[in-house]
Amino acid sequence: MTEAQIMQALSNVQEPDLGKDLVTLNMVKDVLIRGNEVYFTVVLTTPACPLKDMIHTACVNAIHYLVDKEAVVKIHFTSQTTTIRTDAKSVLPNVKNIIAVVSGKGGVGKSTVAANLALAMAQGGAKTGLMDADIYGPSLPIMFGVRGERPMMTQVGDKGMIVPLERFGIKLMSIGLLVDEKNAVVWRGPMASSAIRQFVTDVLWEDLDYLIIDMPPGTGDIHLTMVQLVPLTGIVVVTTPQDVALADAKKAIAMFGQAQVNVPIIGLVENMSYFITPSAQGSMESKYYIFGKEGGKKLAEEYDIPFLGQIPLIQSIREGGDTGVPVMLSDNHAAKSALGEFAGAVARSAAMRNAHMQTAQIAEVID
Numbered sequence: 001m002t003e004a005q006i007m008q009a010l011s012n013v014q015e016p017d018l019g020k021d022l023v024t025l026n027m028v029k030d031v032l033i034r035g036n037e038v039y040f041t042v043v044l045t046t047p048a049c050p051l052k053d054m055i056h057t058a059c060v061n062a063i064h065y066l067v068d069k070e071a072v073v074k075i076h077f078t079s080q081t082t083t084i085r086t087d088a089k090s091v092l093p094n095v096k097n098i099i100a101v102v103s104g105k106g107g108v109g110k111s112t113v114a115a116n117l118a119l120a121m122a123q124g125g126a127k128t129g130l131m132d133a134d135i136y137g138p139s140l141p142i143m144f145g146v147r148g149e150r151p152m153m154t155q156v157g158d159k160g161m162i163v164p165l166e167r168f169g170i171k172l173m174s175i176g177l178l179v180d181e182k183n184a185v186v187w188r189g190p191m192a193s194s195a196i197r198q199f200v201t202d203v204l205w206e207d208l209d210y211l212i213i214d215m216p217p218g219t220g221d222i223h224l225t226m227v228q229l230v231p232l233t234g235i236v237v238v239t240t241p242q243d244v245a246l247a248d249a250k251k252a253i254a255m256f257g258q259a260q261v262n263v264p265i266i267g268l269v270e271n272m273s274y275f276i277t278p279s280a281q282g283s284m285e286s287k288y289y290i291f292g293k294e295g296g297k298k299l300a301e302e303y304d305i306p307f308l309g310q311i312p313l314i315q316s317i318r319e320g321g322d323t324g325v326p327v328m329l330s331d332n333h334a335a336k337s338a339l340g341e342f343a344g345a346v347a348r349s350a351a352m353r354n355a356h357m358q359t360a361q362i363a364e365v366i367d
Contacts, residue, residue: 143326151173
């Protein structure tokens with residue numbers, strides 16, 4: 001066996017999302033041959049890649065079929081999260097991908113989805129942060145069990161910076177960590193927008209593969225401030241299946257699709273898709289479509305945007321948020337499986353956006 005033979009064989013292995021072979025994409029590194037043993041590294045586009053097992057099997061099969069059926073193939077996987085930021089990086093300079101989680105209305109579980117998305121990506125090996133931009137209804141301090149805690153300050157050069165809390169392997173920042181939760185945040189739009197700017201410019205986020213931003217429901221000042229301030233990789237739209245939620249989700253899709261905003265939509269996820277009885281989780285007979293069936297999937301097809309999956313209505317998802325230990329850290333297989341598949345779909349869609357779409361720039365919104 002020779003290195004040339006190995007590379008030739010691997011040139012027949014396609015990266016499923018990007019549509020090109022591993023060699024052309026420069027994803028194969030450090031080929032080493034010792035007798036009948038072959039060692040090499042595959043560099044994935046994200047640590048949270050859900051297709052790693054598929055790529056592993058395809059590489060082994062290619063070498064066995066095209067080079068030596070007796071070869072012992074040892075593959076090491078690493079990752080280099082893709083980014084196509086071309087802005088001056090004056091804000092969030094070390095964050096590769098910034099993903100905003102939005103909804104057209106409240107009550108669809110947007111914060112729960114954002115929290116578990118961040119955790120799932122971190123569990124996949126990605127360096128992840130979570131920013132609670134829901135100024136008027138911050139819920140992440142409760143969801144992560146950090147109520148009453150306050151972030152520290154540090155000096156970076158001649159500037160004081162807020163150090164985000166670290167919880168369950170992710171960096172976390174919320175207005176709820178800075179104000180008394182018993183007091184209502186009664187701010188006009190400019191004050192709320194100013195707080196968002198501080199979260200972006202005065203918080204020491206450091207190196208991150210993904211920064212997940214939990215946006216307020218609806219469409220308004222904070223959303224416009226965010227797209228003017230940071231180069232969003234894209235948005236994830238959260239909805240539930242019923243018509244009233246879908247009607248508001250359409251407004252969120254329309255806002256970010258406007259020419260003066262033009263932020264890519266990574267995809268749409270349907271939350272509270274169906275109820276699973278506790279006695280028979282995972283069985284088709286146990287699914288009850290309380291809020292309607294596949295409304296989110298049909299909406300994604302209507303607008304030709306990726307459908308990122310369905311998250312069931314399971315009691316432990318709610319309990320995890322209330323107790324401060326999100327369900328991604330539990331042993332509930334049905335909930336973790338659905339949320340894990342959703343996070344994998346987000347990572348895949350973001351990587352495809354980076355590979356095929358235009359560069360990530362700050363939007364120029366006309367006031």
